[in-house]
Amino acid sequence: MKKLLTGLLALAAFSIQAQAQTLQVAATAVPHAEILEFLKPSLAEQGVDLQVKVFTDYVQPNTQVDEGRLDANFFQHQPYLDEFNASRGTQLVSVAGVHIEPFGAYSEGHQSLDDLPKRAQIAIPNDATNGGRALLLLETAGLITLDPEAGITATPRDIQDNPKRLRFRELEAATLPRILGQVDLALINTNYALEAGLNPAEDALVIEGRYSPYVNILVTHKDRQDNPALKKLVAALQTAAVREFIQEKYQGAVVPAF
Known part of the structure; x- marks a missing residue:
């Protein structure tokens, strides 16, 4: 049995x-x-x-x-x-x-966005939506002004005002944490930031609000x-x-x- x-x-x-x-x-x-x-x-x-x-x-x-x-x-x-x-x-x-x-902006060499020098090099994702998202965050932070008609797919070509004359590098999103030490600022998707050991809540110099x-x-x-x-x-x-x-x-x- x-x-x-x-x-x-x-x-x-x-x-x-x-x-x-x-x-x-x-x-x-x-x-x-x-x-x-x-x-x-x-x-x-x-x-x-x-x-x-x-x-x-x-x-x-x-x-x-x-x-x-x-x-x-x-x-x-x-x-x-x-x-x-x-x-x-x-x-x-x-x-x-x-x-x-x-979405956040990170730097190894600067403690705040105010510390960014003239002609600082900024790395952003090279896909249309995340690149636009990065630029919109920089606009919210007061670093640039975009063409209002550019929307969420804005590119560096849509920048109308750039007082610090920031220079932009558009790179594959996954590579951005690895080149963080080579640029003044990198705007990194949170999944890749977490993989690289970054804490968005503590390490980002500027970050989207919770109602993104x-x-x-x-x-x-x-x-x-x-x-x-x-x-x-x-x-x-x-x-x-x-x-x-x-x-x-x-x-x-x-x-x-x-």
């Missing part, structure tokens, strides 16, 4: 495992992959085998989801997604807003947004447990958006 019971339990466990639906999600390492890893146990209990694929760039996660090689991704905000779809003809959609990563419109979103192809396993992930991402995890782990460097 004991052997029969053991066998039945083993068979049940195998059956549950066999029925688990695999969900492959691309993410940048911090904080996105960390948040997803936190959810793995609860999703496993719901029959979802969440597999997190870590990427270091902002292009391949979208490309692979659009091509069907991955189910979803978690690394970007809506303005970036909109620009990506428009420029590359992809059909990606947001299915959940999760958190905000206030750049909410980080879970993204999938428009034809897969009704995937049952994906819906379970959406629900899990917007729970009180995730809110508490974000607040306790990142201490204001990452802010829940729900």
